[in-house]
Amino acid sequence: MKKSIQTRLFMIISLLVTCFVLLSMLINNNFLERYYIDHKKAQLQQNAKQIAAIYKGNPNAIILEMERLESKSALTMIIFNSDFVLKYPYYGTYGRGQGNLGGMPGPRLEGRLETGLAYIKNNREMLDEHDVFALTEDTRLMINFLNLFTKLDNGDYLMLTTPLSAIEESAAIANRFFFFSGLVTILIGLAAAYFFARRFTRPIRGLNSIAQKMSQLDFSEKYPVTSNDEIGELGNSINSLSDQLDRAIGDLTRANQKLQADIEYERSLDEMRKEFVSSVSHELKTPIALIQGYAEGLKLNVIEDEDSKNFYCDVITDEARKMNLMVRDLLDLSQYESGTFKIERTVFDILTLLERVISKYQPLFQEKGVELRLDWGGIGDELPVDGDIMRIEQVLVNYINNALNYMDDNRKLSVSLHIGEDKVRISVYNSGHPIAEDNMEMIFNSFYKVDKARTRSVGGSGLGLSIVRAIQQQHHNAYGVINRDEGVEFWFEVDRAQGKF
Ligand SMILES: Nc1ncnc2c1ncn2[C@@H]1O[C@H](COP(=O)(O)OP(=O)(O)OP(=O)(O)O)[C@@H](O)[C@H]1O
Ligand SMILES: [Mg+2]
Structure with a gap:
């Protein structure tokens, strides 16, 4: 199959659209989660900073603020004091100020409290320096958590923990959505590419049909120039080329016709001339023969009487007069017809x-x-x-x-x-x-x-x-x-x- 510009344009544009969509899907798939975790880390850090700013050692005083942050960001806050006693959250009287995990608030936080406490204890020196992130697994719930540990101003330890499953799920949903939106984008892109390619090549097809007509010496069609770009210029050039060719070929045809008519005229003139000469000779033959015959008769004296002689002379004079008239007419005619007169x-x-x-x-x-x-x-x-x-x-x-x-x-x-x-x-x-x-x-x-x-x-x-x-x-x-x-x-x-x- 012949690959027209339209097909090629369509293919190139479609390929570009598909490549871009696939590329962004690939990037999304591979980096969205990482980007999301980074973003989450920044958020955790931000939340920690907010808490640190208002925390004066008593979680009860800022309980509302803390619960608000927890709900809003889907995270859980845990605070130990410098002796690793749980200060927040506490339920009823469990564990309050007890310094151990014996009376912990139900099994919900148990796993994380244990790992968190262990982590803080192990990284005490590091936490003096800076915040620490850690990925942990709650073996009981079988969920991964992203945790931020930070040391607050009064020496208490703050642990922010958010389930990673939420992150993973969000990334997966985003990716799936991106897959569908990518498909739609590709479909719309294909349709747009098709129409664009058609639109772009329409003037070229128009010019082509005009050029083809011109090759068959039909100069009637002109390109309607509507744009001011290269195609418009080409259209103008083709139009003026068509005009000039039309004129030149018209001139040539006319010249040729005139030439043919001239040749025809010359031929008929020649024919006329021949006919004329033969007619003239024919017309002159009769009087000349008569004159010759009667003159010879006179010379040979075949007749005696005066009347007959006079008749002979009259015939000769009459024929001579006719010849004279005819020659005069011929001269007139040749003058008129040659156009010199x-x-x-x-x-x-x-x-x-x-x-x-x-x-x-x-x-x-x-x-x-x-x-x-x-x-x-x-x-x-x-x-x-x-x-x-x-x-x-x-x-x-x-x-x-x-x-x-x-x-x-x-x-x-x-x-x-x-x-x-x-x-x-x-x-x-x-x-x-x-x-x-x-x-x-x-x-x-x-x-x-x-x-x-x-x-x-x-x-x-x-x-x-x-x-x-x-x-x-x-x-x-x-x-x-x-x-x-x-x-x-x-x-x-x-x-x-x-x-x-
Ligand atoms: N009034 C007329 N009545 C009938 N026939 C005529 C008349 N006038 C011309 N013709 C015919 O037309 C022919 C051509 O006429 P034309 O005047 O050209 O030539 P012509 O009279 O024969 O010769 P020329 O005029 O040269 O002496 C004549 O031969 C004659 O047959
Ligand atoms: Mg006459």
């Missing part, structure tokens, strides 16, 4: 621009029999907008050209204008077939044409709407196409100018 914003009147462009187209509309509708009545004389006027005109012209090129035989074309809060939306509608949902996004890509054959007949190369898209993106404005009843509507937005121009 910057729009030049000015504030101008969009109504003036619309009118100018439409009046330019008027002869063409008439020639083609277009039914034109303009829908911006009631707006006022002028409507200032903010943008690159040349590019916005280019967007408008592209939409009108497309409307002219792709309208059906109903020949309807309308230009309308809606004013929003901070944008103006211009829409060019032409009658015609709706554009399939799938194509709506695609037609704004370069070289994308819905109907290849038809587009060629109207001379388109599929670049017009991609130029529209590039210009609108530069302006950060929206654009799009909506299928309407019997026609399509292309729209784009321009920024309304706040003030006047």
Whole structure:
């Protein structure tokens, strides 16, 4: 089993508590009795001193004091005079002043009186010098006694005797009690050690779980620092480490994602470039082949009549013009898309621009029999907008050209204008077939044409709407196409100018 800090702490604390309790029990067992005897000796000595202080040779005079001491300290006092005659205690007339033990007061004290008297007689010289303690055994009662012999001022001998059994018993009781209290102490100690160890290791366990989460890159959990000690400091360090790691890994992830997006973008750019080159070559192949064929025909003089020659020349010029237009569009587009081109914003009147462009187209509309509708009545004389006027005109012209090129035989074309809060939306509608949902996004890509054959007949190369898209993106404005009843509507937005121009 793995030994956790908690277990070790618990074991150490429990061991310490148990050792201390056992040690004090041992000390108690071995020394309590000795200590008790010493204490008893001191007490006997103290009692002897008290008696000596008040004793004037007549025990009767201090009988109350003596009996009080005897009862209180569980001792018995015996006094002999210097001739070894018992003076105290005496009962009735027994032994009073008789100088022998013949009429002793019953058998109760007999044993001790005899031994005491013998002891005093044997140690007379020593008692002149100092008090003497002696352990004696009352053979009759089979009890050990602790005795103090002292010589009083008037030459009488005082013997204080207390049964040792009381001492032994007290010590035994104390020891037994100490054993039980020790057991309780150990049990409480064990419980306290358990709770203390748990409490002490709880923050460590918390920190460990946070660190483990951190190793799995989960930095959501933080350590709630509540203490001002080493654990609190560690918690602070782990928290700031977690923050920094979180930030660093977040940065790294973001950088990585950006890198991946960049790589993806580069790859798509490369793809687009390849597609673009192949589309351009494809678009140029047709007019070049036509020019080459018709030029060779002219050179070989395969035709005689003037009209046919003129037709040949017209085809060559027309194809050359288309190529020229396309190359110009391509140059424009590459400029917009490479981002080197910057729009030049000015504030101008969009109504003036619309009118100018439409009046330019008027002869063409008439020639083609277009039914034109303009829908911006009631707006006022002028409507200032903010943008690159040349590019916005280019967007408008592209939409009108497309409307002219792709309208059906109903020949309807309308230009309308809606004013929003901070944008103006211009829409060019032409009658015609709706554009399939799938194509709506695609037609704004370069070289994308819905109907290849038809587009060629109207001379388109599929670049017009991609130029529209590039210009609108530069302006950060929206654009799009909506299928309407019997026609399509292309729209784009321009920024309304706040003030006047
Ligand atoms: N008003 C419209 N009605 C129907 N289809 C349209 C309309 N405008 C554009 N399209 C479709 O979207 C395609 C892309 O248009 P876009 O203007 O980009 O190229 P284009 O007109 O073919 O050539 P270019 O404008 O470069 O001369 C067109 O080929 C056509 O199929
Ligand atoms: Mg076009």
